[in-house]
Amino acid sequence: MSGPAPTPTPEASKDSSQLRQKEMIARHFDRLAAAPETGEKTAYTFVPGNLSELLLSFDVLPVLPEINSLQSAMRGRSADYISLAEKLGHSEDVCTYVKSDIGMLKSGNIGPTGQRLPNPDLLLLSYTGCFTFMKWFELLAQEYQAPVTMLQVPYQADGRITDDMRRYVVDQLRRKVIPTLEQVTGRAYDEDRLRECLALSAQAEDDLVAVLRAARHRPSPIDAYFGAVYYVGPIFSSFRGTRAAVDYYRALREEIEQRMAHGLGPVTPEGEMGAERFRIVVEGPPNWTSFRQFWKMFSDEGAVCVASTYAKVGGMYDLGFRHDPQRPLESLAEYCLGCYTNLSLPTRIDLIVRYLEEYEADGFLINSVKSCNSFSAGQLHILREVEARSGRPGGFIESDLVDPRYFSAANIKNRLESYFQMLQQKSRNPNPVAAS
Amino acid sequence: MSTPPLAELVARAEALYLDYRLGAVREWKRKTGGLAIGYMPIYVPRELLHAQGVLPVGVMGGREDLEIIKGDAYYQSYICHIPRSTIELGLNGSLDPLDGMLFPAICDVIRNLSGMWQSLFPDKLAHYLDLPQDFDPELGGRFYRHDLERLSASLVERGARPLTSEALARSIELYNAERREVRALYELRRTQPWKLPTHELYLFLRAALVLPVEESTELFRQYRQAVLDDPGRKPLDQARVVLTGSFCEQPPLGLIKTLERAGCSIVDDDFVQVLRFIRSDIPVGDDPLGALVHAFLTDAMASPTRYVDRGRKGAELVQRVRACGAEGLLFCAPSFCDPALLDQPMLVKAVEAEGIAWTAFKYAENSGQFQVIREQAGTFADSIKLWSNA
Ligand code: SF4
Ligand code: SF4
Numbered sequence: 001m002s003g004p005a006p007t008p009t010p011e012a013s014k015d016s017s018q019l020r021q022k023e024m025i026a027r028h029f030d031r032l033a034a035a036p037e038t039g040e041k042t043a044y045t046f047v048p049g050n051l052s053e054l055l056l057s058f059d060v061l062p063v064l065p066e067i068n069s070l071q072s073a074m075r076g077r078s079a080d081y082i083s084l085a086e087k088l089g090h091s092e093d094v095c096t097y098v099k100s101d102i103g104m105l106k107s108g109n110i111g112p113t114g115q116r117l118p119n120p121d122l123l124l125l126s127y128t129g130c131f132t133f134m135k136w137f138e139l140l141a142q143e144y145q146a147p148v149t150m151l152q153v154p155y156q157a158d159g160r161i162t163d164d165m166r167r168y169v170v171d172q173l174r175r176k177v178i179p180t181l182e183q184v185t186g187r188a189y190d191e192d193r194l195r196e197c198l199a200l201s202a203q204a205e206d207d208l209v210a211v212l213r214a215a216r217h218r219p220s221p222i223d224a225y226f227g228a229v230y231y232v233g234p235i236f237s238s239f240r241g242t243r244a245a246v247d248y249y250r251a252l253r254e255e256i257e258q259r260m261a262h263g264l265g266p267v268t269p270e271g272e273m274g275a276e277r278f279r280i281v282v283e284g285p286p287n288w289t290s291f292r293q294f295w296k297m298f299s300d301e302g303a304v305c306v307a308s309t310y311a312k313v314g315g316m317y318d319l320g321f322r323h324d325p326q327r328p329l330e331s332l333a334e335y336c337l338g339c340y341t342n343l344s345l346p347t348r349i350d351l352i353v354r355y356l357e358e359y360e361a362d363g364f365l366i367n368s369v370k371s372c373n374s375f376s377a378g379q380l381h382i383l384r385e386v387e388a389r390s391g392r393p394g395g396f397i398e399s400d401l402v403d404p405r406y407f408s409a410a411n412i413k414n415r416l417e418s419y420f421q422m423l424q425q426k427s428r429n430p431n432p433v434a435a436s
Numbered sequence: 437m438s439t440p441p442l443a444e445l446v447a448r449a450e451a452l453y454l455d456y457r458l459g460a461v462r463e464w465k466r467k468t469g470g471l472a473i474g475y476m477p478i479y480v481p482r483e484l485l486h487a488q489g490v491l492p493v494g495v496m497g498g499r500e501d502l503e504i505i506k507g508d509a510y511y512q513s514y515i516c517h518i519p520r521s522t523i524e525l526g527l528n529g530s531l532d533p534l535d536g537m538l539f540p541a542i543c544d545v546i547r548n549l550s551g552m553w554q555s556l557f558p559d560k561l562a563h564y565l566d567l568p569q570d571f572d573p574e575l576g577g578r579f580y581r582h583d584l585e586r587l588s589a590s591l592v593e594r595g596a597r598p599l600t601s602e603a604l605a606r607s608i609e610l611y612n613a614e615r616r617e618v619r620a621l622y623e624l625r626r627t628q629p630w631k632l633p634t635h636e637l638y639l640f641l642r643a644a645l646v647l648p649v650e651e652s653t654e655l656f657r658q659y660r661q662a663v664l665d666d667p668g669r670k671p672l673d674q675a676r677v678v679l680t681g682s683f684c685e686q687p688p689l690g691l692i693k694t695l696e697r698a699g700c701s702i703v704d705d706d707f708v709q710v711l712r713f714i715r716s717d718i719p720v721g722d723d724p725l726g727a728l729v730h731a732f733l734t735d736a737m738a739s740p741t742r743y744v745d746r747g748r749k750g751a752e753l754v755q756r757v758r759a760c761g762a763e764g765l766l767f768c769a770p771s772f773c774d775p776a777l778l779d780q781p782m783l784v785k786a787v788e789a790e791g792i793a794w795t796a797f798k799y800a801e802n803s804g805q806f807q808v809i810r811e812q813a814g815t816f817a818d819s820i821k822l823w824s825n826a
Contacts, residue, residue: 089780134743139778157566164579175572377548
């Protein structure tokens with residue numbers, strides 16, 4: 001999965017929450033780098049539907065290969081890694097996250113902070129919303145001696161979680177995942193500890209939702225697509241269930257509420273954004289190789305993303321889900337089942353239509369990434385259905401996550417400019433017939 | 437029972453293969469008034485549908501002759517071809533005789549197609565068959581069984597007979613008989629490939645997808661008999677190869693013919709896997725539904741769409757190459773097919789470790805030009821023959 005959590009860009013104006021996040025990430029990578037000496041156990045695992053609290057309750061440190069891939073892209077390394085993987089026989093047709101990770105691994109496994117990542121003690125394959133995860137870990141299983149434990153998360157094909165699905169996940173947690181963690185760490189499962197972590201998760205989740213909902217305000221104090229990748233970073237990755245995450249989200253919420261009170265818009269990598277001209281909902285992951293350039297194409301036009309599906313790949317908190325310490329394993333199961341790419345296409349369509357209304361957006365844009373069939377297969381259908389149901393115009397651009405060969409800046413800029421022009425005309429002449 | 441002449445059987449199989457509009461299914465429905473349910477490639481438990489009086493119908497996308505008018509508007513260029521041809525067939529009315537579709541959990545494209553089907557054809561059944569990737573009977577097995585019970589109940593809601601153990605036991609026996617016939621054909625091709633060119637066998641595999649199992653089994657039997665009786669087919673000097681990777685979107689028939697003309701004798705393949713996905717007879721016992729589930733958990737082919745939780749990746753492929761005495765391996769996958777292409781480096785590693793020669797290329801179901809592949813396969817076949825004659 002295209003999971004967020006890039007290191008905050010150095011040039012961005014530094015709010016205290018951003019500094020805090022940067023420190024959290026640095027500390028985490030220090031611990032990872034030192035793990036071979038300290039003996040701390042590490043598990044490689046994925047972003048969507050991750051079992052952070054459970055790992056935390058065993059004091060296992062997560063390594064998230066997707067994050068490594070996107071970090072490699074932001075640091076300009078992914079092109080070399082992908083090309084190395086292709087030289088080693090990986091097809092040009094498949095997900096570039098996998099190839100970037102394999103290339104990084106074959107180049108010494110140096111992580112985003114320049115330190116070597118430790119080999120895993122466990123490959124925890126919890127695959128929510130994408131089959132590529134399964135293949136990815138079959139590939140990694142050939143590289144490492146670590147045991148692999150797999151958690152299959154059923155797909156919400158009919159738009160709901162059934163008792164059978166929940167039970168299947170819980171049973172796998174009880175009978176496979178937890179015993180493997182006990183074996184790897186030599187420690188017994190501690191449900192009280194897990195409950196404590198889940199309670200902390202829920203607190204942070206409340207504050208994250210308040211931040212995301214701030215985009216309903218005019219002007220929106222946040223960018224809920226580009227900006228949100230920073231906001232969701234800690235909760236989607238290694239920090240959910242920690243006190244540090246609770247403190248981070250409290251600080252972030254306060255900052256955002258202050259911005260809102262002062263009528264300020266989002267902060268972009270170039271500084272404060274100008275007047276809000278367009279409010280946009282975005283579907284699909286961002287491009288990481290030209291992230292800032294991509295964001296600037298929006299902010300230069302006064303376009304603010306007020307909601308995005310990408311900010312939900314690691315959990316649908318805004319729809320009310322919270323980790324629940326009273327039902328620890330059931331709640332972990334519901335979390336895994338509920339992540340965005342595990343939703344059926346009709347549910348995804350409903351959600352985007354709902355965002356358009358709730359956030360009073362002028363239109364929506366789909367960034368279709370070549371890598372990711374989980375997101376992309378069906379997006380043209382989503383485009384038509386959402387347009388038909390909401391009456392608001394949709395735009396469609398194509399790029400990739402971490403392969404710079406598929407980010408054609410001029411082409412994307414052209415398309416975005418025409419799209420914004422069209423929104424502009426439509427706002428002058430709201431009669432849909434004339435506008436279309 | 438007398439066997440119709442080979443040419444007549446081939447013509448019948450070809451006509452069934454070519455008929456996008458599912459004339460045989462329309463005819464079956466007219467005669468029986470039963471439900472017909474389509475399914476996407478690789479595997480669905482056809483026995484369950486049959487036991488409820490439903491005709492399972494395999495939908496394998498299009499060919500080079502299907503004009504895609506609407507389907508392309510649903511898919512970006514970097515997505516494989518089969519979903520767009522399937523949408524095309526749905527929208528142009530070819531699939532009208534189907535009362536629903538099953539979408540087995542094989543990849544994200546098929547998964548998302550299940551949702552598109554729900555919204556494009558709201559009156560039809562669209563069931564996502566969430567096949568387990570955990571093969572413990574108490575975990576994946578129990579989940580899968582419940583999913584099958586849910587599917588069975590949905591069929592009843594649409595007018596199918598309720599499922600009974602007796603009927604399911606009988607259906608399993610019928611499909612066992614079909615599996616035996618298919619195994620026998622594959623065995624015959626393994627031992628005397630010149631008698632059974634793959635481009636011809638393939639037509640029968642495809643024809644079986646639109647026929648009731650009783651008829652497809654008989655068609656396979658007749659074909660085998662006719663081939664055995666035919667004195668005209670003589671051994672050819674060709675390289676024996678296994679073809680892998682074509683388990684979902686199918687290659688155009690022209691591609692199979694091209695490979696054969698280039699000197700490759702295909703002695704094992706991944707085509708139309710639903711007919712062989714369960715490798716042996718399913719022992720019925722006193723819990724036929726349990727037997728169906730158990731067969732999926734323990735006796736299915738090592739498909740790239742199944743998680744390898746134990747054993748060595750590629751071990752089964754190596755074993756298949758060895759078992760059929762093949763001299764080489766063709767990786768022949770659809771462009772943009774994630775399961776096939778993500779698997780390929782691991783399989784390459786496994787076969788190289790065994791010193792098995794291989795080559796790889798990609799196709800789309802609607803490809804019409806095979807010049808490059810012809811040269812590649814020809815060179816490969818020549819090098820194998822040279823090597824084995826050295
Ligand atoms: S296919 Fe998509 S969801 Fe899956 S690993 Fe790649 S980017 Fe992530
Ligand atoms: S051809 Fe491959 S990617 Fe396409 S639908 Fe079939 S299995 Fe999925």
